[in-house]
Amino acid sequence: xxxxxxxxxSLKQDAVKLWQEAFGDSExxxxxxxxxxxxxxxxxxxEGDELASALxxxxxxxxxxxxxxLFAAATFKKFRGKGFMAALLRKAESxxxxxxxxxxxxxxxxxxxxxxxSRFGYKTAFYAKKQPVTEIINDAENRFVWxxxxxxYIMREQEKFGTDIFKKGGAVYSVFDGGYxxxxxxxxxxxxxxxxxxxxxxxxxLTNLNSYIGLTLE
Numbered sequence: 539x540x541x542x543x544x545x546x547x548s549l550k551q552d553a554v555k556l557w558q559e560a561f562g563d564s565e566x567x568x569x570x571x572x573x574x575x576x577x578x579x580x581x582x583x584x585e586g587d588e589l590a591s592a593l594x595x596x597x598x599x600x601x602x603x604x605x606x607x608l609f610a611a612a613t614f615k616k617f618r619g620k621g622f623m624a625a626l627l628r629k630a631e632s633x634x635x636x637x638x639x640x641x642x643x644x645x646x647x648x649x650x651x652x653x654x655x656s657r658f659g660y661k662t663a664f665y666a667k668k669q670p671v672t673e674i675i676n677d678a679e680n681r682f683v684w685x686x687x688x689x690x691y692i693m694r695e696q697e698k699f700g701t702d703i704f705k706k707g708g709a710v711y712s713v714f715d716g717g718y719x720x721x722x723x724x725x726x727x728x729x730x731x732x733x734x735x736x737x738x739x740x741x742x743x744l745t746n747l748n749s750y751i752g753l754t755l756e
Contacts, residue, residue, distance in 0.1 A: 567699060575688070582626075590620075593627075594611075595607070595608055601744060605741070607684075635737050641736050642737070660733040661735075662732075663745045667729065671717055
């Protein structure tokens with residue numbers, strides 16, 4: 539069974555446990571996200587009455603095309619190897635199309651996942667390099683733009699947890715390793731950073747652009 543959002547409180551608690559098992563964040567942080575990001579969609583796959591897999595979708599746009607950012611996709615260890623995440627990714631694709639989206643973007647949690655997501659039609663479309671926050675930033679013309687609700691959430695997250703971010707010209711960057719941000723650059727100078735699944739002809743060209751996701755949930 540695949541559910542949208544949290545129809546049952548027990549599944550919400552299981553979603554917290556799954557997030558913790560997969561990514562190691564604190565229960566306080568995860569529950570804060572669930573309570574303060576109402577616009578985010580959670581797709582869940584259950585095995586009987588138990589949560590098996592889950593992923594989250596946040597609204598955004600790229601070059602005028604509306605899409606989702608997919609993140610925190612995970613399956614409980616005891617349910618892995620049964621194709622549950624594959625089923626959930628297919629559900630995310632159909633869900634996005636039903637809601638008029640042109641694409642889904644994501645940032646793989648590790649390099650080996652680029653090959654995994656490519657099986658479902660995702661292509662590398664985001665490139666970046668590390669740069670000290672003290673250097674001049676040349677903003678990318680083709681930028682993934684977060685919905686207002688997500689940007690507002692990031693501000694609340696910073697107030698609550700002291701998240702290290704950098705703001706410039708309306709764009710918000712995550713800060714890493716005590717003073718670096720990831721900025722867009724030419725492919726020959728960069729490492730592959732994110733992927734994109736095109737859902738219609740209008741979005742096909744997006745996978746060929748040197749695009750950038752300015753803020754991630756890493």
